[in-house]
Amino acid sequence: MRFRLSDRQVGVLFMLPLILAVGIFLVWPIAEAVRLSFVRYNPLRPDDQPFVGLDNYLFVLEDPLFWESFWQAIVWTGWSTVLQAVIGVGLALLLHQPLKGMNAFRGLLLFPYIVPTVVIALNWRWLFNSEIGIVNHLLLSVGLIDEKIAWLSTPSMAMASAIMLNVWKYTPFVVIVVLARLQTIPTELYDAAKVDGAGVLRRFRDITLPQLAEVLAVVIVFRTIWTFNKFEEIYLLTRGGPGTSTYNLALYAFDQSIANLRMGVGAAAGVIMLVLLLAGSMLYIRVSGFGREDKAA
Amino acid sequence: MTDLVVQGLSKSFGSNQVLKALDLTVPSRQFVTLLGPSGCGKTTLLRMIAGLEKATAGEIRFGDRRVDMLPPGERNIAMVFQSYALYPTMDVARNIGYGLEVRGTPKPERTEKIGAVAKVLEIAHLLLRKPKQLSGGQRQRVALGRAMARRPDIFLMDEPLSNLDAKLRATMRGELRRFHLDLGTTTVYVTHDQLEAMTMSDLVVVMNEGVVQQIGTPEEVYGKPANLFVAGFIGTPPMNLIPAKVVDGVVTVAGAPLPVPLPPGAPAELILGVRPQDVTMAAPGDAGAVPGKVWMVELIGSERLIEVEIAPKLRVTAEVRASHRAAMDDLVAIRPDPAHIHLFDPATGLAIRA
Ligand SMILES: Nc1ncnc2c1ncn2[C@@H]1O[C@H](COP(=O)(O)OP(=O)(O)OP(=O)(O)O)[C@@H](O)[C@H]1O
Ligand SMILES: [Mg+2]
Numbered sequence: 001m002r003f004r005l006s007d008r009q010v011g012v013l014f015m016l017p018l019i020l021a022v023g024i025f026l027v028w029p030i031a032e033a034v035r036l037s038f039v040r041y042n043p044l045r046p047d048d049q050p051f052v053g054l055d056n057y058l059f060v061l062e063d064p065l066f067w068e069s070f071w072q073a074i075v076w077t078g079w080s081t082v083l084q085a086v087i088g089v090g091l092a093l094l095l096h097q098p099l100k101g102m103n104a105f106r107g108l109l110l111f112p113y114i115v116p117t118v119v120i121a122l123n124w125r126w127l128f129n130s131e132i133g134i135v136n137h138l139l140l141s142v143g144l145i146d147e148k149i150a151w152l153s154t155p156s157m158a159m160a161s162a163i164m165l166n167v168w169k170y171t172p173f174v175v176i177v178v179l180a181r182l183q184t185i186p187t188e189l190y191d192a193a194k195v196d197g198a199g200v201l202r203r204f205r206d207i208t209l210p211q212l213a214e215v216l217a218v219v220i221v222f223r224t225i226w227t228f229n230k231f232e233e234i235y236l237l238t239r240g241g242p243g244t245s246t247y248n249l250a251l252y253a254f255d256q257s258i259a260n261l262r263m264g265v266g267a268a269a270g271v272i273m274l275v276l277l278l279a280g281s282m283l284y285i286r287v288s289g290f291g292r293e294d295k296a297a
Numbered sequence: 298m299t300d301l302v303v304q305g306l307s308k309s310f311g312s313n314q315v316l317k318a319l320d321l322t323v324p325s326r327q328f329v330t331l332l333g334p335s336g337c338g339k340t341t342l343l344r345m346i347a348g349l350e351k352a353t354a355g356e357i358r359f360g361d362r363r364v365d366m367l368p369p370g371e372r373n374i375a376m377v378f379q380s381y382a383l384y385p386t387m388d389v390a391r392n393i394g395y396g397l398e399v400r401g402t403p404k405p406e407r408t409e410k411i412g413a414v415a416k417v418l419e420i421a422h423l424l425l426r427k428p429k430q431l432s433g434g435q436r437q438r439v440a441l442g443r444a445m446a447r448r449p450d451i452f453l454m455d456e457p458l459s460n461l462d463a464k465l466r467a468t469m470r471g472e473l474r475r476f477h478l479d480l481g482t483t484t485v486y487v488t489h490d491q492l493e494a495m496t497m498s499d500l501v502v503v504m505n506e507g508v509v510q511q512i513g514t515p516e517e518v519y520g521k522p523a524n525l526f527v528a529g530f531i532g533t534p535p536m537n538l539i540p541a542k543v544v545d546g547v548v549t550v551a552g553a554p555l556p557v558p559l560p561p562g563a564p565a566e567l568i569l570g571v572r573p574q575d576v577t578m579a580a581p582g583d584a585g586a587v588p589g590k591v592w593m594v595e596l597i598g599s600e601r602l603i604e605v606e607i608a609p610k611l612r613v614t615a616e617v618r619a620s621h622r623a624a625m626d627d628l629v630a631i632r633p634d635p636a637h638i639h640l641f642d643p644a645t646g647l648a649i650r651a
Contacts, residue, residue, distance in 0.1 A: 188382035191349050196396035196443075197370030206395075210386035 030274070036267035043263055056268035065244060066252055066269065073248035075159065077228045080166045084223055085216065087167065088174025093208075095175065096182045106179070113172040121236030124165050128152050155245030158238045162246055165233055170226075174219050181215045182208070217288040221281050228277060249273050299360045299450040299483055300325040301346065306355035308341055308507075315341050316507040318355065323500070328477045328484045330494040333504035334530070339487040340379075342504075343453050346485060347376050359450060370399075375444035377454040381436045383428035389439050390415075390424040396447040414442045417476075434465045441473075445480070452477075452484040458493065470496055491531055495519065503527050521639075525646040528570045528639060534602060537576065537613045540643070541569040548640075551608040553587040556635050563640065563649050570639035573602065576615035578623070579630040586630035589613070591623050605631050 005013070037056050039049045060066050095106055112120070127135050128151035139145045151161050185208065193203045231250035234240060240247045240255070247255070249269060257266030301323040308316040315338045323329045331339045344350040346357060348369035357365040364372050375396070383392050391398070394411045402410075415421040418438045428436060437457060444452055457473075458466045474497045477484055488494055494501050495515045503510040503518055503526070510530075511523040522528035528536050541550045543565050548557040550569060557569070579586035589607035596602075601619045606612045613631050623629065640649040 186380065186382065188378050188380055189384060191344075191347075191369075192376070192378060192382040192384070192443075193395075194349060194369040195347055195374065195376045196447075197399045198395075199370075202399060206387075207384060 033267045033270050033274075036264055037271045039264050041263040041267075042261050044261060052264065056262075056264040057272075059262075059265050060268050060272065065247065066249075068244060069247040069249050069252040072159065072246065073228060073250075076163060076166075076230075076234075076246075076248050077224055079163045080170075080227045081220060081223045083163070083167045084171045084174050085220055088171045088219075089178055089212065089216070091171065092175045092178035092182055093204075095179055109172045109175055111172075112169045115169075117169070117232050118236060120165065120169060121233060124161070124237060125152065128161050152238055153242050155242055158242060158246050162234050162237055165237060166227060166230065169233070170223065174223070177215055177219050178212060181212055185211050213288070217285065221284055224284075225277050225281065229273065301451060301483060301485065302358045303342075303346070304356050304358075306342070306345065306357065307353045308338070308345060308350065309353050314507065316345075319507065319509055321502060321509060321512070323483060323485060325483055326481045327499040328474070328486065328497060329500045329502060330498040331485065331487045331502050331504055332491060332494040332530075333489065333510075335489060337504045338507040339489070339504060340455055343376075343455055343485060343487050346451075347374055347453050348372050372451075373447075373449050374451045374453055375447055375449035377440045377444050377452070377457045379456045379459060381428075381440040381457075381460075383436060383439055383443075385428055388425050388427055389420065389431070389442075392428065392439055393424075393442040393446050396443065400447075410446055411442075414446045417445070418442050433461055434469070437461060437469065441476070445476070449482065452482050452486075454484065454486045456488055457486075458488075459490070466493075473497060491533070503530060505530070521648070521650075522570070523648055525568065525570075525641050528641065528648075532572055534573050534614055534616065536570045536572045536639070538641075539569045539571070539607075539611065539613060541567045541640075543567065550587050551589075551611065553607075554585075555587070555633065555638075556585050557633075557638050557640070558635070560640070560649050564642055564644070566643055567649070568641040568643050569633070570641060571613075571633040571637060573614040573616035575634040575637035576613060577632045577634070578603065578615060578617055578621065579632040581628050581630045583630055583632065585635070586632040587613070588628070588630040591625055591627040591629055594623050594625065603629075605629060607631065 038051060038053065040052045040055070041049050091109070095102060095109070127133050130136060130148050130150045130153065133151070135151065136145070136148045140148070149157060151157050189207050190203055193207055198206065228248070229250055230248070231254060234246050234248060234251060235254070238246045240251045250273070253266040253269040253273070255266075256262045256269060301321075303319060303321040306316055306319045306321075307314065319342065321342075331342060333339055341350060345352055345365075348364070348367060352365055355365075356363060359372065384395065387395065390408075390411050393414055394402075394407045397407045397410060411424070412421065415424055418441060420435060420438050420442065423431060423435060423439070428439065431439065437460075440457065444454075454473075458469050461469060470493060473486075477497075486493075486497065498515055500512060501515055501518045502512050505526050511518055511527045513521070513523075518527055518531050522531060522536075525538065529538060539550055541548050541555075543549075543559065543563060544554070546559065547554045548559060548567065548569065549555065555569075581588040587607045589605040591603060592606040592612055593604040594601060595604075596619060599619055600616050601621060601623075603615045603617060603621075603623050604612050605615065615631050641647065642649055
């Protein structure tokens, strides 16, 4: 006896691995998070999970720490993304120059992106140590500051340090994407603009920037989502402190779930993040006009 | 009213010398074509005139103004690129007006000039489109419009027709010629298509390997090639170049004497050039003809090409009317028209003139 599969069945078979993977690693966790957000769940009492309706959400929305974390997450994400975009485009323009040895720099650029976050965070803690860190030592010896700065133990400086770490680590991602796009812009366009009399700045504004617009839209969306959700950098560098001054929503959710044993509340915070990011991304892509060009053509 | 003078211009990319001490004068208001095989340095020369490439040595003057240290934007030239290089994110109107915009021309004046150019080029209905939404021919016109809008002193064009199909190319050749006659702007036009060079130019500059081979009117470079390169490069099918000997003061080809007037002081060995169009068929044994065997016959529309082998490995092509029949291996003879024979010195490659 022989099995004969229809084309349709073969097609389904081919899709099965992906469907399974997406189901197990994407759909199920999200569904589980949504379910958890409607129950009270203490991990020490896994057998007792009463349905509590919107209680977890109400708890989160009435918690001042949630709102503090929310606004700090905005600051953290906003500065990180803007700095990464600006520095990333700037570095990409520099690395796009046809100079000898540029390839070595292009390779070097990947370094921060490759090193594990733990290593970076621990190193940065040493670098920024107010007593024995090299940052203070250098700034003092150059004469830029008169007294040691408490980088990680004053609230605003701690946030700034965390942002710096994020920018340092993820700017290479922006550079690579932007550089790839820059390399596809025909040089004849710049020649034409030179003949038309456009200087460096005008050529950047009228030729480079419009061509980068699409890829920048994508990069900014990705960086925003990843930074907004970022947990390990802040946790490893400052543990959210001093106090709660570097909490973002990821740290808040972690804090509720693991430290306070309120899994339901943590899940509710996670679902809120998901909704915020979905809405934000859709809005941004709409406003930036991503993909519109192609549809018109 | 600007003539263009290039003096002793050299350009090297690393160890590769692309232009070799090149001299060239383009008279004011003329349409001058740079013609040469691929890689001979035409684009490089044009880009140096535009200021997009720095000279290794030599100078460039527009009229009495020395320009080779000026950036492209200050030379008041306009360039049409082979790929058109239209700004993809700007609409057609802004593309055409960009040079004016950069120079700070106020909007109403700009709009008026764009409108005028668009009307001449018949692209007024396309002004709001993006380059992506245009056909090749339309893009070509927009590129031309961008060059015209600024009223430059000199037009530079790098193979602007090479991306068009044969029919559109023929139409655009005529139009470019007409625009040039209307505007009277000095134009340097690069091509490797000799038909373009012949039909459009006032002067043709034939280049090879970074050296100017000959400058002349289309009639001159066709009728009086200065050397073997020009003789072989200009004209289709290419000129027959046949080794010849002078025996007792008479030019002989493959042993057959030909009634060719011999300039005084000609060397004993020559190269005789004759275009297929100037070769007629004769019977073997006819005076003033070289006997041989038909090697190949090709019909090219109203004409027929007959290739005759007059000595081992030495073949001469004759272009005759299609009604003339010939079969492979027929014994025939070819008769070069003595009035249209070119003689060259094989040692120098230069034409020998009376
Ligand atoms: N930027 C460059 N770097 C190095 N070599 C170059 C550069 N530009 C041109 N060349 C070399 O200079 C020579 C002349 O090139 P050019 O583009 O001027 O030829 P061209 O006559 O325009 O040929 P074509 O008809 O194929 O366009 C070529 O051998 C080319 O390889
Ligand atoms: Mg070229």
